[in-house]
Amino acid sequence: MKLIPSAAFLSAFTLLAGLAQAETVLQVTTDGNAETVAAMEALTAAYTAANPDVTFxxxxxxxxxxxxxLVKTRLATGEAGDILQYNxxxxxxxxxxxKNLADLSDIQGNVxxxxxxxxTASDGxxxxxxxxxxxxxxxYYNKNIYAELGLSVPKTWDEFMANNAKIKEAGKVAVATTFGDTWTSQLFVLGDYFNVQAEVPSFAADYTANKAKYATTPAAMRGFQYLEDVFKGxxxxxxxxxxxxxDGVRMVATGEAAHYPMLTFALGNIKQxxxxxxxxxxFFAQPGPSADKNGLTVWMPAGLYVPAASENIEAAKAFLAFVASVExxxxxxxxNGATGPYLIKDCALPADVPAAVADMMPYFQAGATAPALEFLSPxxxxxxxxxxxEVGSGIRPTAEAAALYDQDVEKQAKQLGLPNW
Incomplete structure (x- = not known):
């Protein structure tokens, strides 16, 4: 016999279907890094526990x-989902x-x-x-060597070089240098950007607009000079x-060398x-010419964004507000542990962070930080x-190197189609 649903049953079914449809499912895209995955899974699980109508x-x-x-294609076609983790x-x-991302200006109170x-987009x-x-x-510096030789953390380049001279006199390696991995040779140049900006605040904008060059800006060229100084010394x-x-990580950790210029992600290598x-x-910021303007060049974390084409912008923003909260x-x-400072106000790191992480915090607390140039210019x-x-090996002098890099930059700027190039 054929069963005909009653009106009451149909009403109840419709209500339940409506409730089911009321649940918000947010589509999230992240990279596959293990720390990224672990953090996102923890955040989404906690958020759903507090907001059962939102799942991910x-x-x-x-x-x-x-x-x-993939990211650019999906944004262009309106298929990027609701939340995007990206650089x-x-x-x-x-x-x-x-054009492609939602405005999150109203959830920045803790950032x-x-x-x-x-x-920040072009419209501010x-x-x-x-x-x-x-x-x-x-x-990075080896605290045991500093204690043994009675050295203090330098705030100027001259003080840093004086420390290096004392370390060399004691028969020790002053600066671990690892040009076998060529990317590590860039730190004296890239890590000096706080000092460049302190002296020439408009450098990033002028550099991008082809109004400033390394070879004609003494503050910018100084990073190359630092490489030459350390080699000649x-x-x-x-x-x-x-x-x-x-090798560089091993040397500074075990006291084979007193210093190693590097990004703080190397703490993971030391810990392991x-x-x-x-x-x-x-750890200390790269010293420059002025102790009064000493500060830290920072490589910023990735961001979470809401694609403008999302159908759940408000729900996605609410989740991102939670991510950007102290909780x-x-x-x-x-x-994931405290491998560096999190850029949320009043989010204190635990007391047992590695010493090198603790050494970074005063720069942030004093506002003495600046993003690396790559975060301010394409x-x-x-x-x-x-x-x-070449500079750090004594092959090419500073001025020639800066001029050569300006030529290298020009090629890239033209490939990017930037104005004024």
Whole structure:
């Protein structure tokens, strides 16, 4: 016998279907990095526990150029979902954020200003919130060597070089140098950007507009000079041309060398391979000409964004407001540990962070930070690491190197189609 649903049953079914449809499912796309995945899973689980009507579907995109192309294609076709994790800085600008990403200016109350500057669209609106920890670019130092020789953390380049002279006199390697991995040769140039900006505040804008050059801006050229200074002082390890990143980390951790210019992500390497030496390593910002203007060049974390084509903009923004809260920040720290400062106001790192992480915090607390140039300008010449190896090896002098890099930059700017080039 055929059963005919009653009117009451149909009404109840319609109500239940309506409730089911009322649930919001947010589509999230992130990279496949293990720390990224762990943090996003922890954040979404906590948010759903507090907001049962909101659930998430997380997709991991490929890395590198394939992932970049996927993000840009989906944004262009309106198929990028509801939440996107992606780079901040120059790569963020390449997404045409004023057109393709939702305005998040109204959920920035907890976000530190230095991050806002690298997710601000051309119309002045802020389009992202920070996801993960920032990195500092500066100089690791071995605390045992400093204590043994009675050295103080330098705030000027002259003080740094005086420390190097004392270290050399004591028969020790002053600056671990690892040109076997050519990318590591760039730190004295890239990590000096806080000092460049302190002296020439308009440099990033003028550089991008082809109004300023490394070879004609003494403050910018100084980073190349620092490489030459360290080479001429004989402060490097003998095998500097063959040594690699892992060697530099080992040297500064174990006291084979007093200094290693590097990004703070290297703490993960120290923690994994030399855990007994983790507290033997400190960190300071690259010194410049002025102790009064000493500050830290910062590599910003990725951002979380809401594609403008999302059908759930308000729900996505509510979740991002949670991520950018102290509670969300503390959850990320609990999940992945404190490898660097999180750019959320009043989000304190635990007391037992590695010494090098603790050394970074005063710069942030004092507002003495600046984003690396790559977060303020889309131009970074591909040959920089080869040029800095030549300078740091005594092959090419500073002025010639700066002029050569200006030529390298010009090629890239023209490829990007930037105005005035």
């Amino acid at each position: 579907e997380i997709e991991n995109r490929p890395g590198g150029a394939e992932g970049d192309n 901040s800085g120059s790569l963020f600008q390449a997404l045409d954020p004023a 530190i200003d230095s991050f806002k500057s690298v997710v 609106t802020v389009r992202g919130v920070p996801f993960g920890a920032a990195m500092g670019g500066g100089i 004989g402060y490097m390890n003998e095998d500097f041309g063959a040594a690699k990143f892992d 391979n030399f855990p007994e030496n983790l507290e033997d390593v400190g 969300g920040c503390e959850l990320m720290i609990k999940t 131009i970074k010449g591909p040959a920089l690491e080869q040029i800095t190896v």
